[in-house]
Amino acid sequence: MAAEPLAELTRRLEEALGRGSVITDPVRLRTYECDGLTHHRAVPGVVVLPETTEQVAAVVRLCAARGVPFVARGAGTGLSGGALPRTDGVLIVTSRMRRILSVDMAARRAVVEPGVTNLAITEAVRDLGYYYAPDPSSQQVCSIGGNVAENSGGAHCLKYGFTVNHVLGLEVVTPDGEIVELSDDDPGYDLLGVFVGSEGTLGIATKITVRLTRAPEAVTTLLAAFDGIERGGRAVSAIIGGGIVPAAIEMMDALAIEAAEAAVACAYPEGAGAVLIVELDGPATEVARQYEEVTRICRETGAFELRTADSPEERAAIWKGRRSAFAAVGRISPAYIVQDGVVPRTALPGVLASIDRLSREHGIRVANVFHAGDGNLHPLVLFDDARPGEAERAALVSGRILDLCLEHGGSITGEHGVGVDKSRYMPKMFSEDDLDTMQRVRCAFDPRSLSNPGKVFPTPRLCGEVPGVRRGAHPLVESGRAEQF
């Protein structure tokens, strides 16, 4: 798009928001060129920093009137390029919308602005014995607005669910600039549920009502070391099969452990080919019994060392290696790709064996870190981009891992989102009709495809006019029995 339309729009944005809230300086614009997935880059046409819902709506209306695309961005920690800007569009950054508007402990909910960090919600209510349950590993910095867009999970979503299970209401600016409330209490279609996880393609959330969860009475974290992932996997099956739903079950393989040791010296048991982290929480009596059961299962399935953490410090020591895993592979490899595939949990052993074969076949190392309880794999595909052809082979292995996930009835993304990164895989997971139906929903919200275009769907759908829609008043309105609302 030519610079001219944006120049006029920029003036209008400055009038609406004030010059201090509009960024046009090329150097500052460049700081917004990517999110956490750094190999997709685009310098935004213009960046705005609204402070209120009305300002967001004003920006969106200005864009809509000109047919200019816009992208919302929270903290920019996303891992699928969901907040990749448009060079011909406006990037709406929510970093100045970070007020916690209300906390209602009787109702166990809080209302927050989209720029509030995930952890800030927990910090606001921790002293009252509550927390906000979804805990993506970027929770110290990631914004709740971004969590809503991506339907973020975290290590504890095995027991507690995802963002969508904890958001009770939203105030949303629709792609035509209307301000609409979506509530869990609304009858009819669950548009709240559709909006969460729509990756910014249905509008921008400007207020978020979240559920606050009571902190469990007891938390026990267990680390079990196995000679390899097969035995660790057997322990996971036995735990779930035994009717226990831990708060989290995480596994790391030998290469991932090696990286974590190199990076943070987590001091996991010597010689471990796999470590399993099991976190149990809930009523103290229940946790105590489940702990006995889990330790028994781990011993029986071949754990050669068990460690237990009861205090927050001991727990942090166990989690240290796991939490650092993504960044840690930087210590053992110049570059890497993080994958986010999902398989049915029972398919894990077979899929891990196939990943191992792929790795050998292509001479590309793969470190495995995964949410074992729900089959969410985060293979770290390691490569050296200085070596010719290695980046391509790594990309190939990474793509083949997603194929494996789909062959086993899984998903191409468990929590990172589709964004720009995985849109090309969508046709492998969904039929043309599936995608077209989803895009019909998109058309209902955003017929001109201005809100975060180019994300999620591999090819845009032309929405067109709605054919054959009944015009005129609803019979109930006509008969005076209902008002037009």
Next chain:
Amino acid sequence: MDGRREDTPQGTAPYGTAAHEAAAPYGTAAREVTAPYETVAHEAAAPYGTGVAVREAGPGDAVSGVRPRWVALPESTGEVAALLRHAAAHDLAVVPAGGGTKPHRGLPPERCDLVVGTGRLDGVLEHAAGDLIVRVLAGTTMETLAAVLAGRGQRLCLDVPAGGATVGGTLATAEAGPLRFRYGTARDLLIGVTVVLADGTVARSGGKVVKNVAGYDLGKLFTGSHGTLGVITEAVFRLNPVPPARRWVVAEPAVSGSPSCSPSCSQGSALDTLAGLLAASPAEPSAIEADLPGPGREPSLAVLVEGTAAEERARAVRDLMDGHGPARVTDEAPAWWGVPPGEETLLELRFPPGRAGGALRAVAAGVLPARVRGSVASGVLRAGLPSGVAPPEFAGFVTSVRDGLAGLGGRLTVVAAPPALMTAVDPWGPVSALPLMRRVRERLDPGRRMSPGRLPGGI
């Protein structure tokens, strides 16, 4: 083409009001019933050439008083698609139907040519116990599903009222039960769905894994859609293990005798205090339910504790409740547990938890004698009204209670009512997202042929 409105006397639902296990109207007729019709000449619109079992509709097939012309009993998603393609080609209005257990849900359809009964879309397709998921056809009853799952020690934590409701009907009406407090509702447990749109398009979203954020969640869209977006043919749910033990703690909390406060007001305040304590209890109850039979009768509160160490945890809950009147631990649910407080006329009160007192005052101010029951700690109560209420009284009641709830940040929805009452009120009240819902409907069913007018606001 329009369905004919039956002259049903008010209060006599065409489906009958009894539980429908035996009376489920769809899926019971044998396929042979179609045979005689196939030899007769038909008008082109009749869906006999689709290869799907079809019969002519009788008076018992009426939907909220509107009689269809045909009832089809497809056996697969493909057959549903064939039917809906035929319906699209002949501009037939289609209403999906499950077990027929919720005859008074929604407004009467503006027109209804073809009822698609899902009774033969029946069966559990896949129960992957190790993955804690189940894939099931939409016409399967919740009881059948529960029995299959229980065989492997698992359950779907969607404890809807017993009586033959199907999976599809449960999703389409967004029905839930007491377990919502801990496990959420259908939208939280549904992880994949297959639907057939008005034009016969078969669409799927989600999948067989619990953790999955690829694409829009069409399952959520169809949850609460009341047949207005298409036909749900298949669902995948996340499951939980059957808890090793369950205990209920039941109490009749004392009603304060303060003269400045009506009985329901006192009950409400006590309820909020108790419900708040219970919700925050480290014993982690799975459900907190209240039954408020109305003026002059004892309210009850019952709490479900389940899982490991249920007995010890139940005793802890009992100690909490004891301060508000004697409480007892039992291993059986009270008779009213999970039973709707009314069959014909049912209203749903939603409010932020902690404001049940205000909600009950709003009901008491509505004059009609309502029985209120539900998930008090979740801010969801239902009110049942006796039969024989006249439309003007009903409209007055709805307006009054709705106004009261609005002041609490809550809302009132008419969930079920005989057509004469349903059409006398705005069943939903104001919904900010209504224009968006209407636009979604226009995109998915531009011809407005799926259960047209079943939902308020021209949806």
